[in-house]
Amino acid sequence: MAKDRSAGLGPTSLLQAASAGKVAHHPSVVAGLVLDRAPVGLALIDANDRLVWANTGLTELACPTGGELQGRNLNELFRPFVNLLGERGSYHTLSPGEDWQQAWLAVDDSASARLGLMSCVAFDRGADASLDSGTDPLMWLVTFVDLDADADAVLDRRHADIGNVASTWIFEDRLSHAFDRADRLGQRLGVMLVELHGLSRILVDHGGEMASRVSRRAGRRLVNVLRREDSVVQVDRERWGVLLEHPVTPETLQLVADRCLEALEPPFTLSGYQPALIEPRIGIVLCPEDGEETGELLAHAEKALEEAVPGGFAFYDGSLQRLMERQQRFRHELQEALMFPDQQLYLVYQPQFDLLTRRCCGLEALVRWRHPQRGEVAPGEFVALAAEMQLVDRLDRWVLKEVMAQRRRWREAGSELGDWDISVNIHHCLLDQDGFDGRALDLYLRQLCESGAKGEAGAQKEAGGHYRHECLDWLCLEVDGAGLFEVGHRQSHLLRRIVALGVRLGVDGLGRSPVDLFGMASLPVTLGKLGPETLKTLADPSTSMRQSVAALMRCLEALEFVAVAVGVETAEQLDTIKALGLVRIQGRLVGAPLESEALVGWAASGAHPAIAI
Numbered sequence: 001m002a003k004d005r006s007a008g009l010g011p012t013s014l015l016q017a018a019s020a021g022k023v024a025h026h027p028s029v030v031a032g033l034v035l036d037r038a039p040v041g042l043a044l045i046d047a048n049d050r051l052v053w054a055n056t057g058l059t060e061l062a063c064p065t066g067g068e069l070q071g072r073n074l075n076e077l078f079r080p081f082v083n084l085l086g087e088r089g090s091y092h093t094l095s096p097g098e099d100w101q102q103a104w105l106a107v108d109d110s111a112s113a114r115l116g117l118m119s120c121v122a123f124d125r126g127a128d129a130s131l132d133s134g135t136d137p138l139m140w141l142v143t144f145v146d147l148d149a150d151a152d153a154v155l156d157r158r159h160a161d162i163g164n165v166a167s168t169w170i171f172e173d174r175l176s177h178a179f180d181r182a183d184r185l186g187q188r189l190g191v192m193l194v195e196l197h198g199l200s201r202i203l204v205d206h207g208g209e210m211a212s213r214v215s216r217r218a219g220r221r222l223v224n225v226l227r228r229e230d231s232v233v234q235v236d237r238e239r240w241g242v243l244l245e246h247p248v249t250p251e252t253l254q255l256v257a258d259r260c261l262e263a264l265e266p267p268f269t270l271s272g273y274q275p276a277l278i279e280p281r282i283g284i285v286l287c288p289e290d291g292e293e294t295g296e297l298l299a300h301a302e303k304a305l306e307e308a309v310p311g312g313f314a315f316y317d318g319s320l321q322r323l324m325e326r327q328q329r330f331r332h333e334l335q336e337a338l339m340f341p342d343q344q345l346y347l348v349y350q351p352q353f354d355l356l357t358r359r360c361c362g363l364e365a366l367v368r369w370r371h372p373q374r375g376e377v378a379p380g381e382f383v384a385l386a387a388e389m390q391l392v393d394r395l396d397r398w399v400l401k402e403v404m405a406q407r408r409r410w411r412e413a414g415s416e417l418g419d420w421d422i423s424v425n426i427h428h429c430l431l432d433q434d435g436f437d438g439r440a441l442d443l444y445l446r447q448l449c450e451s452g453a454k455g456e457a458g459a460q461k462e463a464g465g466h467y468r469h470e471c472l473d474w475l476c477l478e479v480d481g482a483g484l485f486e487v488g489h490r491q492s493h494l495l496r497r498i499v500a501l502g503v504r505l506g507v508d509g510l511g512r513s514p515v516d517l518f519g520m521a522s523l524p525v526t527l528g529k530l531g532p533e534t535l536k537t538l539a540d541p542s543t544s545m546r547q548s549v550a551a552l553m554r555c556l557e558a559l560e561f562v563a564v565a566v567g568v569e570t571a572e573q574l575d576t577i578k579a580l581g582l583v584r585i586q587g588r589l590v591g592a593p594l595e596s597e598a599l600v601g602w603a604a605s606g607a608h609p610a611i612a613i
Contacts, residue, residue, distance in 0.1 A: 041144035049074040189287035190244040198278035257313040279310035348593035362421035428483025442497040473502035532567025
């Protein structure tokens with residue numbers, strides 16, 4: 001807190017202070033001069049949050065039996081309405097600002113309080129001082145409008161009209177400011193109306209105290225699952241308004257609604273009462289799609305709430321609602337497929353070629369999903385979703401297991417494929433030490449090798465009865481560059497243990513994001529892949545794009561990385577790649593992904609590229 005600069009403020013009358021030029025003539029000050037004894041409280045707060053003056057109206061509201069307010073701390077006298085929604089029963093402190101906010105005014109230092117609207121306006125000693133100078137304000141002018149309702153009346157009244165109007169006013173005020181920010185920044189807004197369906201029945205059956213306690217408990221649950229930057233206002237006993245700002249998409253709103261519904265799941269167990277069984281429901285609107293004015297958006301949110309079933313949510317836009325339902329079904333189907341991956345998932349292998357020898361020099365394993373109703377689902381539609389659902393470790397674990405099993409089958413069948421290198425792209429979350437159900441990645445790989453050795457006929461054991469670990473010098477694990485740099489240094493010991501097994505590490509997607517050359521040099525990485533996005537830039541007639549790729553190639557060469565160009569689809573790309581000095585390539589132009597049986601036939605016929613290279 002800034003140093004107290006209010007010493008020496010002599011006048012104790014607001015009129016005297018204004019006449020002496022000590023305060024700016026803000027409209028709230030003028031109103032206070034006219035209505036000094038009206039139920040509108042005015043106070044001056046210094047830089048240490050201490051009251052240095054209060055008008056008669058505020059004094060009579062806070063000290064009806066007599067007393068002084070001068071010297072009181074702002075947060076001792078006022079508490080924000082959101083304290084009912086605070087975490088673990090703790091009180092939040094007020095954040096001074098010109099926006100109106102609902103607040104409680106302490107009365108005679110007792111447990112009772114008065115509900116009202118409060119606003120804080122900053123000003124300096126000089127009448128001409130700018131409020132937007134960026135310096136700490138000398139003083140705050142606090143305006144408090146009494147709503148003539150104490151805490152019990154607001155919470156226990158079946159139809160708290162005054163409280164409801166005030167709460168809606170505050171929510172609309174916050175929404176109006178959010179509209180301005182969103183319009184200025186070109187962003188979306190999301191608004192949710194959350195209702196506790198059945199709370200009125202609790203009021204009738206068990207009384208106001210039970211309903212109030214359930215309402216407060218529900219509010220705390222809501223706040224605990226939302227971000228600090230989200231706005232939550234209790235608009236009446238049964239409903240809350242939630243304002244969500246950037247980033248906002250239909251998908252994120254759906255996730256937030258799911259979290260809110262989960263947080264508000266019954267029962268609400270309160271000491272001395274039977275568990276309260278209520279069902280939440282949520283109406284959702286999106287700006288600007290569902291409205292560009294406050295009244296219109298809230299009206300549409302009400303309609304969406306009416307469409308929501310207890311325990312569920314609904315969007316105002318019916319087509320958007322159907323889209324969310326389809327996406328939700330797709331998520332459930334993906335979850336089921338990952339629970340039993342052998343039933344719907346399978347692998348294909350795309351060959352990589354060496355331009356110097358014109359021979360296949362390795363394979364990349366790629367996962368595919370054959371949906372029983374949808375047919376073939378492209379990897380771009382489900383791999384990123386699996387990561388979002390935090391199920392990508394299950395997917396990548398199955399891929400690694402299947403690749404190792406397939407390579408053994410090739411070796412047992414005497415196919416040359418059993419001697420080729422195989423690359424597997426994994427998510428960077430697998431580099432966490434507690435991945436793979438508590439097994440670090442190197443331990444999981446060793447256990448896969450051991451289980452495979454047990455299954456091989458005539459497998460020899462080392463002294464002590466342990467199976468020899470298979471050397472994994474044929475395996476290359478590729479991690480997206482951004483993810484690898486994010487966790488690589490934190491998990492450097494794990495990376496070195498993986499490399500000690502013979503596994504090679506590669507960085508995927510070079511050119512898609514900024515390259516940390518020093519970071520790559522410090523990690524045990526030996527391979528770099530230029531993705532399809534980078535290759536497509538080579539078609540740009542500008543020489544700067546090719547020069548950038550050429551510079552990246554020189555950096556990889558200096559780091560002694562093996563560089564692979566992925567996504568080669570045209571003869572022009574192939575010619576450019578040759579001119580840049582790239583040696584290893586992969587893409588449909590030279591070899592399409594094949595399932596294991598087709599790949600065996602292709603290898604037996606000579607493993608030739610699709611075109612002359």
